[in-house]
Amino acid sequence: MATNDKTRQKLVDTMRRTKVGASKKATPKTKAQPKQEASKPAPAAKPKPAVQKKQQARPAITSSPVSGDAYQSTRRVWPD
Amino acid sequence: MPVIALVGNKGGAGKTTLSVNLAAGLAKQTSIAVVDADPQGSALQWRAFSENENSTPVYEANEHLEAQARELLQDYQYVVFDCPPSVHAPQTTSVLKFSDLALIPVQPSPMDLWATIHIEEAVSQAREFNESLRAMLVINQLEMRTTLSRLVREAVSEIGLPVADTALRRRAIYRSSALEGKSVFDMGRRGADAVSELELLIEEIVNHGHE
Numbered sequence: 001m002a003t004n005d006k007t008r009q010k011l012v013d014t015m016r017r018t019k020v021g022a023s024k025k026a027t028p029k030t031k032a033q034p035k036q037e038a039s040k041p042a043p044a045a046k047p048k049p050a051v052q053k054k055q056q057a058r059p060a061i062t063s064s065p066v067s068g069d070a071y072q073s074t075r076r077v078w079p080d
Numbered sequence: 081m082p083v084i085a086l087v088g089n090k091g092g093a094g095k096t097t098l099s100v101n102l103a104a105g106l107a108k109q110t111s112i113a114v115v116d117a118d119p120q121g122s123a124l125q126w127r128a129f130s131e132n133e134n135s136t137p138v139y140e141a142n143e144h145l146e147a148q149a150r151e152l153l154q155d156y157q158y159v160v161f162d163c164p165p166s167v168h169a170p171q172t173t174s175v176l177k178f179s180d181l182a183l184i185p186v187q188p189s190p191m192d193l194w195a196t197i198h199i200e201e202a203v204s205q206a207r208e209f210n211e212s213l214r215a216m217l218v219i220n221q222l223e224m225r226t227t228l229s230r231l232v233r234e235a236v237s238e239i240g241l242p243v244a245d246t247a248l249r250r251r252a253i254y255r256s257s258a259l260e261g262k263s264v265f266d267m268g269r270r271g272a273d274a275v276s277e278l279e280l281l282i283e284e285i286v287n288h289g290h291e
Contacts, residue, residue, distance in 0.1 A: 003227070004227055004230070004231070007227050007228070007231060008231045008234065008235075011190060011193070011228070011231055011235045012234070012235060012238060014190060014194065015193055015194065015197060015235060015238045015239075016238065018194045018197045019197050019238070
């Protein structure tokens with residue numbers, strides 16, 4: 001019986017939440033528009049540093065170990 | 081109640097199976113045609129597999145559904161529209177605007193119940209154009225051994241639409257009859273239990289129109 005009660009409660013609860021979600025979706029779209037406009041500059045600015053970071057990171061990785069140690073570079077030349 | 085729309089917001093709820101079998105049951109008392117308004121065309125396919133020339137006629141939906149219904153009602157007492165599995169589909173919204181009854185099969189599963197929540201809103205919107213539209217939920221594919229099946233009637237009351245007293249059980253005969261292009265009414269003793277519950281549902285539907 002306790003399991004039944006829990007399932008019943010969960011089922012009814014999820015249905016009520018879905019109903020609330022459905023009515024929220026139906027509310028005016030105008031509220032969402034100013035938010036999009038306000039947030040437009042921010043995403044535009046963010047991608048640029050992300051690209052720059054990647055570009056900086058790549059040379060840092062490739063430049064260090066290869067030319068540093070002759071023994072290590074020899075091992076890479078002669079794989080199994 | 082000459083125009084009955086089988087609507088839903090989720091595939092697999094049993095709209096086509098109910099359309100075809102409901103029509104076959106009503107055909108015992110009166111004349112009836114099915115219009116397949118679902119682009120999947122399952123009702124048309126069912127009819128194509130039928131070897132019985134006297135089985136319920138199924139028509140392909142045309143662009144002017146209301147005009148098509150009016151035309152068919154000159155020859156038939158009832159027209160059943162099998163709608164696509166979405167209340168937002170243009171066919172569904174169009175059919176609800178001129179139907180007398182919307183029948184909504186719903187399975188005892190959370191996904192079906194969540195999807196069906198949106199039906200009440202669609203029915204309300206359709207009533208702005210069609211005041212006399214009635215709606216009825218039909219619990220379908222009931223399995224008495226499962227907890228969800230036992231709880232479904234209570235859960236379904238959350239949707240805010242009337243629920244048919246008759247629930248249809250999950251039965252293999254619905255699938256096997258479809259395979260033969262038949263309804264459960266054509267399956268003899270194997271279909272007897274399904275026929276009994278469908279007859280009860282038909283009685284409810286017919287009486288629903290006279291309440």
